[in-house]
Amino acid sequence: MDLFTRKDGTSIHYSTLGEGYPIVLIHTVLDNYSVFNKLAAELANHFKLC
Template identity: 80%
Template sequence: MDLFTRKDGTSIHYSTLGEGYPIVLVHTVFDNYTVFNNLAKQLAKSFQVVLVDLRGHGYSDKPRYIDIHDFADDLVKLLDYLYIEEAAF
């Protein structure tokens, strides 16, 4: 399990598979990244796949208050942390 910790102390659970152009798979609300396990395995044959549990979901921390902007900012900061400058979503 890979964790990325934000400056506010929130830990974001993520995983990467494969090599190549990055594709970020983002689950819907009330879900987690395991919904993409089969798809990720197939995509990882040709791409670098980034799976992420949004804050409040899966193995990521569950802060009391979550704003939609937090989701977007978490993704931007995670990609910066992984040195990914460009990706498909």
């Protein structure tokens, strides 16, 4: 998992998977990236997930 840190110190963790047209998956504040595990595995065959 990669890390992006803004000038104000806010950190954003992200990962990319697959190739093709990009799709951004954003979870709610009560979840984490694992809610997309099954969906991401399928979508990564056709798209670049960010």
